[in-house]
Amino acid sequence: MKAIFLKSKAGRRFKHGHPWIFSNELEKPADRPEAGDIVALRQQDGMFLAYGFYHPHSLIAFRALTGNEQQPDKAFFSELLEQAILLRNKVYPKSNVRRLVHSESDGLPGLIVDQFDDVLSVQVNSAGMEGILDMLLNLLSEKLSPATIVTRNDSSLRKLEGLPQYTGVWRSADEDVKAHITEYGIDYQVDVINGQKTGFFIDQRENRYAFRRFIDNADRVLDAFCNDGGFALNALVAGASHVDAVDISESALARAENNASINKLSEKIKFIKTDVMKWLPGLKPDRLYDVVNVDPPAFASNRKSIPVARKAYRKLHGSAMQVLKNGGILATSCCSHHISEEDFLDSIQQAALRNGRQCQMLFRGGPPADHPVLLAMPESGYLKFNIFRVL
16 A cells, blocks of 8 residues: 655644644655545654545545554444444434435545435545546445435545536436425435435424424514425424515425425415525615525635625625514524634624624524534534614
């Protein structure tokens, strides 16, 4: 097995538990491994540090797998999958929708596995996992006996690893894969092939449920960036009299309309196809909303985009406050790890100041237990969710 070497005094974050080594922290290998090879990481003096995936052309040059000197093999990956599944059986034993593998947080860098009833949605975002994908799919099939496994390898993150983007159905001729799931009493039909990310935003499950506590009977609610309708349907189940559900994606709105129909809630919801960022600032509703939820896509895809993202969040929050009644509820989310919680909250406070409002934080949420956060890796705790009373 080939070895790579840390530069002198490099790897400080790695030695404190972070699982990545960046390309500028490594000596140039004399015998350069191929992208996705498992290599041994060593110090200058030859001392062994870890085994992991290597990539010669990626900023993330090394993704750690284990600090043990026994080389990772099929049994190693089987055990990691087994431990990940056992955790989900513990935290969501009766749910038919769960994230089974959460990448680095489960010791499986670049691998995401979501369960939608008897369908598994698998996404690979590292060259190392791509190289052993067939083995992983066989292991998942053996352990869980799913009816179908979908490969959702259409993430833009794959470009960073030089990987092609594609979707497919493993060992099946089906091209249209739907799954039926239930989340806290609400039924959804998940389009596993065409739905966003891996098919459905499981990471908001607890936040959607918490949102219900802040809905009163007869409330008028705006759900901006509604996607499959999760927050909108939770508002209606909690007693809202009407919800405006807004999204720019026609396919997302079609899924949301279908989910409203499944739950017999269509009469109380209006779907609006438009660009929220352009539509909301000029909105002058006949009656101010009692509750506004904004769940935008990531505004910051990298560090360079942070200043622009801050302005976008501030603009969005200001526009939301302008259509919200005094004492109304604002729920808001951020799914970019590049935006810190401090920056996110500051965007809300700055928007409040500019609109002559005050915000009382009522709830602070984040990812659910099937999306574990690795303390040494802040990036794994990307999701921020807050609920405010706006005065």
